[in-house]
Amino acid sequence: MTTQRTSGRRKQALAAAAVVAGLLTTAACGGGNGSSKDGAAGFDAANNKVAQADQVKKGGTLKFVSTQDADSWDTTRGYYGFMWDFSRYYSRQLLTYKTAPGAEGAKLTPDLATDMGKVSDGGKTYTFTLRDGGTWEDGKPITSQDIKYGIERSWAQDVLSGGPVYLQQMLDPKNTYKGPYKDTSKDHLGLKAIDTPDAKTIVFHLPTANSDFLQVLAMTAASPVRQDMDTKSKYGLHPFSSGPYKFESYSPGKNLVLVRNTSWKASSDPVRKAYPDKVTLDISTNQADSDQRLIDGDYDIDASQTGLGPQGRQIALKQHKDNLDNPVSGFIRYAVFPQSVKPFDNEHCRKAVIYAADHVSLQTARGGPIAGGDIGTNMLPPSVAGGEGQKYDPYKIATKNKYGNVNLAKQELKACGQPNGFSTTIAVRNNKAQEVATAESLQAALKKVGINADIYQYDGSQSPGIIGSPSNVEKKKLGIIIMGWGPDFPTVQGYGIPLWDSKYILQSGNNNYALIKDKTIDGLFDQYTTTLDEAKKTQISTEINHKVMEGAYYLPFTFERLLNIRSSRLGNVYTTNAYSGYYDFVNLGLKSTK
Amino acid sequence: MLAYLIRRLFAAIVMLVVIILVVFSIFFLVPKWAGVDIATSFVGKQADPHAVEAVREKLGLSDPIYSQVWHFFKGIFVGRTYAAGGDVTHCAAPCFGYSFRSEQAVWPVLTDRFPVTLGLALGAAVLWLVLGVAAGVLSALKRGSLWDRGAMVVALSGVSLPIYFTGLLSLAIFSYGLNWINGQYVSISDSFSGWLGGMILPWITLAFLYAAMYARITRATMLEILGEDYIRTARAKGLTEPVVIGKHAMRSTMTPILTMLGMDLGALIGGAILTETTFSIPGLGQAVLTAIKNQDLPIILGVTLITSLAVLIANLAVDVLYAVIDPRVRLA
């Protein structure tokens, strides 16, 4: 869930916003007082807690809207956070996240498996038994072979590009298996790391232990896929359902309709409640319009969970605040200092920038406390186990130095050997208005301590080749890179390994922009992956975060918050840390089925 | 007349081939020069160089340009098969490319979305033609009057206000505010009345912009025509004023109007991007916008070609209509 995939705001909507907002406000006053006010659960009522679970009735049509379609509905290929959240309607995994609010929702629970599995061989072997009654949409039972085949598909990156590759990295780090389509064995189940002794048993053999392996098994990419139903690259157009709902129709970029999978048995599924009869998703290209329809209650919920747009936010806060939640997302917005670009090889110069920055101004540039989020003080999201939020603030970013500290910055410059400041370049994606605004804020603050920064805007879709190429970063002298990052799964590994572990420094598509080569941090990650005790894992996570912050590689801007709206028809609504503060879609229900 | 038509048709075909070549060059050469790698954006977050290479192979981006052009043209007539990594995708003729981003052939996307945009464009065209021409004629006949000045001020505002402003405004008033219409697009095959309800605001919004332009052109042309000798002759014959205006003057006035209509319709069919975006109408414009966001080149290419084709056909239609209206053109 990198940030470049999440926001879909229209430039023209922004441009028209100022003028139209007022009109919309008055218009909504006049006619928009329909059902929304009645029965709304209240502001933040579903933020980390369950709202109106007792009022839910079975049946009805749950209506999603989104300003963008999923990258793919193929369980192997999807990488958008909301796709993972939504995919639980039609796909099951061995394990999944608890359908519970907040931090509890980030915990795992058995789904197709009968229990959390048996770990043996020092964390290198996992054995699961499948629950009875799990079926495909044609009524045939889901077998361990189906699960293996579904996982094997992640190896076929040439055909099924786009999805996460954690399974491959943990089960076959050397990438020896060529994927099921090039698999010459008869049953195309040649992946050695997984055994399926019988239809009900599945055994995973990891070359090296990884304590987050269960997290990875809970990802959508670990869903079963039945071989005879695999349409390869076209699977995303109609995934074969293992969950309570199945695809009725799907037009890419237009709409998706799910109806009940009549073969699915509630008795076989301890997680999914399957309240509505039908789930629809309409893709709207006009955020202002879709926001207004959410506010009016024409739609129940925003599938992409990107939050309301500027004018929708204004109207909703004024008139329908009881329908809003303002949860912390898993995202942190930040600036990062590549050590290959002088003088950022010196930690004092990095610290100088951290002290010089006006953190309130950066928060404002991100959209302020509600739309932007809390001032970020460290690099581990509060929603991830071990995250401490603003309690850990080594540079006093949210307190003493929140408007910047020129004296401290100058001291650090002196220590760095650049007492009069220096010149550098801030790299920022040109398609993100808020990121450009933060770049400008930073530029202004740095000027006060003598650091002259140029702003280099680049095409955001080309990030992997521009800022993801260390040689290019060095060549272009991009000393400050503005980015954002969210966890793929809510642990320090799911968030931080690509950013901080020296093994993840790549020549293209690199995410360790700071080029951190810290043996302590690498060691802590190794320790983490072999530690099975949860309390210990949390402690290591906190420690990794502290090490990263002490190195001054990052200047955090915000712990991002979302401002999401739920219609008054919805019951059993709650946000979950499993999906970065999104509402948990799978068990949403309607209070009235009309 | 026939010779004239054949000549125009031939010119149109040559034009189309040139357009395809130019569009191809733009879409396949320019990214190369600009150093933009399409394949990279197809793979996931942890870009594995092998996967990037495989994707590049699959998209046919590693082939030389002339071979890509050849395969594209061939695909239009005999269809095309994409095979990579054990996955075979067939794209039946007429194959205008295959979008690996949304996993569908381009042609069905075009045929699916074309009628939507056509409905939008034609409906709006009828509206703006009637409104614009009527307002223009009235303004010309009541030159200098309060009506004339008022209509021309409205027309000026219509020309200068952007669609996303008038569009959002009309949604704010009629849909969110007064709740007269829902304003959401419904497919015509689902419900005709629903379709009408969803299209009425886009039609009005689009028609407002164009009616304004047409009113101004109509007024100016009508004023010019009214000064023509043959209008005096028509009156000298004893024809009533409605016949003089409605028949003799209108026929001449329609010539430039039709030229404009042809151009505008052609361009609109290619995609009323702003209108379709504002009202979430799943037409060609929306398809191309989404495709641009997703770097979905085949769709962009397909829509561009359809746009060019639409403009060409519209111009051809205008040329034919021209010959029907003005007998002098038939000689040319």
Added chain:
Amino acid sequence: MTELSKTGAAVGEPTDSSPKPSSFLEVRDLKVHFPTDDGLVKSVDGLSFQLEKGKTLGIVGESGSGKSVTSLGIMGLHTAGQYGKRKAQISGEIWLNGTELLSADPDHVRKLRGRDMAMIFQDPLSALHPYYTIGAQIVEAYRIHHDVDKKTARKRAVEMLDRVGIPQPDKRVDSYPHEFSGGMRQRAMIAMSLVNNPELLIADEPTTALDVTVQAQILDLIRDLQKEFGSAVIIITHDLGVVAELADDILVMYGGRCVERGPAEKVFYEPRHPYTWGLLGSMPRLDRDQQERLIPVKGSPPSLINVPSGCAFNPRCPYADVPKDNLTRTVRPELTEVGTKHWAACHMSQEQRERIWTEEIAPKL
């Protein structure tokens, strides 16, 4: 014609100021003024004349003298199709066959147009609609006044085209104006004008746009047709030569007024106005040497907004100082009878004019 005489009786109720005239066409004190940003343009400023059936009147003058405005005034084309605020101001009386046109119901006048009075324009290419066939335009002219089907009207159109001398009329009827030569086009125009046998035909510079050989043919055609139909004809031209053989009476206009009027032979052989002399002098004569010809009228036509005081012609008149007391520049000369049915508006005495004509002008012509 019953409808016409009925209306005529109602409108033309004899009063003291406007007794119903006996002439077929009588124009009394016609004024046509156009308001503009620069002031009031007095295109026609008090014009009177009569015309009998079967007779031809030639109205002669330079461009801007008001002759075309007069003809359009008679046709009622200043009021028809006048849109916008600035309308032509028309006063006076126009009696056609006992009906006063200026005070009549505009729709009644419209019905007269094309049926009782018809017009031929200067440039047939621009006067014919380029998008309709010749036949369609003639058929339209016929059917607006006759309740007949298209077939009958078409037959009539072919008949008229044949009558005006267009070869293969049954084929040419389907041709477009641009497919005709200039002369043929004017013939078609004439056919269209005469399709309803009008009693009054106004030909506004009918030959100006044509080359010389065709000019004569068209003039011959008009003369023949007039004899055949017995219509009254007004020929408007800047060229005295055109009306020399055609007109019974000639009216010379200058600055929106009549400066001389009389039978053709009188105006040609005993002209009594210096402007008429000038016009005669500028007539091309093949039997004279170029150098001997009288120099045409010097200067340019008067402004119709600020018409020169006194005689409008005085700035250009070589004899402006002949009358005493600066009369030409202060007092506007009225038309006075200078012979039988012959009027002229000049301050010079009869004798002075006779002398100048016979001694100075005539020998040079």
